[in-house]
Amino acid sequence: MRYRRDSLFWRFRLYGFLKNLRFFDPFLVLFFREAGFSFLDIGILYAIREICTNIFEIPTGVLADAFGRRKAMLASFCAYLASFAVFYAVPEFWAYALAMVLFALGETFRSGTHKAMILEHLRLNGMEDQKVSYYGHTRAASQLGSSVAALIAAGLVFYVGGYRIVFLASCVPYILGLALFLTYPKQLDGERRILTGSLADRMLLHLRLTLGEFLSAARAPAVLRGLFSSAGFDALFKSSKDYLQPILQAQALALPVLLGLTVDQRTALIVGILYFGIYLFTSFACSRAGSVERWLRSTSRAGNLAFLAGLALLATAGLAFWGGVPGVAIAAFLLLYAVQNLRRPILVGFLAEQFPHRTMATGLSVESQVRTLLMAAISPLLGFVADRLGVGMALLLLACVGIGAFPFMRLRKSGIEST
Numbered sequence: 094m095r096y097r098r099d100s101l102f103w104r105f106r107l108y109g110f111l112k113n114l115r116f117f118d119p120f121l122v123l124f125f126r127e128a129g130f131s132f133l134d135i136g137i138l139y140a141i142r143e144i145c146t147n148i149f150e151i152p153t154g155v156l157a158d159a160f161g162r163r164k165a166m167l168a169s170f171c172a173y174l175a176s177f178a179v180f181y182a183v184p185e186f187w188a189y190a191l192a193m194v195l196f197a198l199g200e201t202f203r204s205g206t207h208k209a210m211i212l213e214h215l216r217l218n219g220m221e222d223q224k225v226s227y228y229g230h231t232r233a234a235s236q237l238g239s240s241v242a243a244l245i246a247a248g249l250v251f252y253v254g255g256y257r258i259v260f261l262a263s264c265v266p267y268i269l270g271l272a273l274f275l276t277y278p279k280q281l282d283g284e285r286r287i288l289t290g291s292l293a294d295r296m297l298l299h300l301r302l303t304l305g306e307f308l309s310a311a312r313a314p315a316v317l318r319g320l321f322s323s324a325g326f327d328a329l330f331k332s333s334k335d336y337l338q339p340i341l342q343a344q345a346l347a348l349p350v351l352l353g354l355t356v357d358q359r360t361a362l363i364v365g366i367l368y369f370g371i372y373l374f375t376s377f378a379c380s381r382a383g384s385v386e387r388w389l390r391s392t393s394r395a396g397n398l399a400f401l402a403g404l405a406l407l408a409t410a411g412l413a414f415w416g417g418v419p420g421v422a423i424a425a426f427l428l429l430y431a432v433q434n435l436r437r438p439i440l441v442g443f444l445a446e447q448f449p450h451r452t453m454a455t456g457l458s459v460e461s462q463v464r465t466l467l468m469a470a471i472s473p474l475l476g477f478v479a480d481r482l483g484v485g486m487a488l489l490l491l492a493c494v495g496i497g498a499f500p501f502m503r504l505r506k507s508g509i510e511s512t
Contacts, residue, residue, distance in 0.1 A: 101214055101277075101278075102230075102231070104273065104276065104277070105207075105210075105211055105214075105231045105234075106230070106231050106233075106234035107234070107273060108207065108231075108270065108273055108274075109231050109232060109234040109235030109238060110237060110238035110241075111238065111266040111267070111269055111270040111273065112235060112238065112266075112270060113235045113236065113237075113239040113242060114238050114239075114241065114242045114245075114263065114265075114266035114267075115239075115242060115263055116242050116245060116246035116259035116263045117180070117256075117259040117260055117263060118239065118242065118243075118368075119243050119246055119338065119364050119365065119368040120246060120250060120259060120338065120361075120364065121335055121338070122135060122335045122336070122338040122339060123256060123338050123339070123342060123364075124257070124259075127255075127256060127357075128184060128186075130186070131476070131480050132475075132476035132477075132479040132480045132484075133473060133476040133480050134186070134476070135472075135476055136472040136475060136476025136477065137472075137473055137476070138186075138190060138193050139193075139332070139468065139476075140468075140469045140470075140472050140473050141190050141193045141197075142194075142196055142197045142200075143197070143465040143466070143468040143469035143472065144197075144465075144469045145194045145198070146197040146200050146201050146204070146461075146462075146465040147465050147466055147469070148197075149197060149198055149201040150201050150204075150461070150462050153165070153168075153201040153202050161282035162206050162207075162281060162282050163274055163277050163279070163281065165202045165203075165206050166202065166203060166206060166207065166277075167271060167274050167275075168202045169199045169200075169201075169202030169203040170199065170267050170270050170271050170274070171199075171271070172195050172196070172198040172199035172202065173195075173196065173199035173267050174264055174267050174268070175195045176192045176193075176195035176196040176198075176199060177192075177261070177263050177267070178260075178264070179191055179192040179195065180257070180260040181257055181258075181260040181261045184257070200461075204461040208228070208441060210277070210281040211227070211231060212224060212228075213280075213281055214281060215227060224441070224445050226438075228438045228441055228442070232434065232437065232438055233376045233377070234376070235376075236372045236373075236376035236378075236434055237373070237376045238266075239372035239375070240368070240369050240370075240372030240373045240376060242372075243364075243367075243368030243369040243371075243372060244365055244366075244369045245262070246259050246262070246361075247361045247364060247366065247368075247369075248361075248365070249262055250357060250358075250360075250361035250365075251357075251358050251361040251362060254355060254357055254358065314505060316444075318501075318502060318503065318504055318505055319440070319443050319444050320444070320459060320463055321463060321501065321502050322396060322397075322400065322440065322503070322504050323396075323440040323441075323443075323444065323464075324460050324461075324463035324464035324467060325463075325464075325467060325498060325502050326399075326400050326436065326440075326495075327433070327437070327464050328465075328467035328468045328471060329403070329407065329471070329491060329494075329495050330403065330407075330429065330433045331468060332468050332471040332472050332475055332491070333407060333475065333488055333491055334429075334430070336475075336484050336488060337410075337423070338364065339484060340410075340414055340419050340422050340426070341360070341363055341364045341367055341423065342360045342363075342364070343419055344363065344419045344420070344423065345359045345360045345362070345363035345364070367423065367427075371427050371430050372430075374431050375431050375433075376434075377431075378431040378432070378434045392439050392440075392442050392443040392446065392504075393443060393504035393505065395436075395439045396436060396439050396440055396443055396504045397503055399432050399433075399436035400436070400499060400502065402432050403432045403433060403436070403495075404492050404495045404496055404499070406425045406426075406428050406429040406432065407425075407429060407488055407491060407492040408488075408489055408492035408496075409422075409425040410425035410426050410429065410485075410488055411484075411487070411489030411491070411492060412485065413485070414483075414484055414488065415483060415485025422485070443504065471491070475487050478490060
């Protein structure tokens with residue numbers, strides 16, 4: 094499908110590329126494990142991040158309404174930069190908890206905001222029918238950024254011999270991102286709701302208005318299922334995806350190659366190269382989301398099939414690692430990453446069909462809140478099981494939970510269930 098690739102299209106893609114130059118992503122669990130933390134400790138840190146994301150959602154929403162989406166994005170990247178600085182400078186559990194709080198602040202200013210800006214641009218230019226393909230191509234640039242980040246991060250870890258440097262390096266693209274937002278036009282701020290009164294009064298009013306808008310839209314079963322399907326699948330994926338790192342580390346140590354290097358150097362090479370390949374693959378998958386939707390002739394049908402495929406791959410990864418076949422587990426994770434990045438633009442398109450444009454940011458914000466609540470519950474439990482039964486069994490049990498929840502998250506449209 095063809096659409097006008099104006100300067101904003103390329104700026105949206107550049108944003109995604111810079112945002113995903115998070116050099117710590119391929120090594121975050123290994124960074125925590127190197128610091129001596131158990132999987133339960135790591136799950137608690139993840140839960141702190143997700144709980145704070147929910148707590149901050151309303152006050153940051155008030156600030157975004159008062160000052161606009163562009164300034165909300167600027168605040169987001171400033172919070173991220175503060176988080177990276179704490180991770181790098183203070184190697185203590187309490188400091189990492191604080192860094193997770195700052196990271197959550199960045200997430201809440203950003204969550205749904207940039208997607209709403211893209212959708213606003215499409216609405217203003219009469220391109221709403223192209224939302225899945227357009228967003229898929231901008232998300233593809235994000236995954237390309239992750240691919241490049243994996244190689245750069247591997248080089249940094251290899252050269253320095255430790256993981257902390259990746260947080261310092263991540264500051265560079267985020268400073269560039271701050272400069273990029275200054276070039277966004279004011280029209281992308283959308284319809285701003287200006288609230289008056291004290292901060293507490295504005296938060297309560299914002300909460301009441303947000304819930305009112307959400308409940309009005311959510312009367313349709315298709316909307317509720319869409320929100321929980323999108324949030325539920327993403328929560329399962331994001332809670333489990335970093336467990337690929339210890340699998341890769343185990344594989345790196347088992348290979349009879351590069352024996353003259355340190356453990357961290359061997360791990361950096363294997364992890365960096367494989368994540369580079371994974372994100373190249375997911376970039377391609379994102380760019381094909383629109384084609385898959387058109388082939389299946391239904392966003393709901395495409396979303397359901399991707400949900401089931403993702404659960405099957407998660408179960409395969411768990412069984413393979415538990416059975417001592419890490420190569421199969423790695424391949425299953427690679428495909429799982431691709432499925433999630435194929436599914437995400439499809440679900441954004443599905444939700445965009447359900448919400449009016451004025452409440453789109455609200456709908457995406459609520460979806461983000463549901464996801465973070467689910468992740469806050471899943472992450473510590475997954476870490477607890479991984480500590481006691483192993484990573485493979487933890488992933489398998491998580492897949493079983495997803496299978497049990499699928500009937501309640503199966504997408505429907507206009508009252509007709511899609512296969």
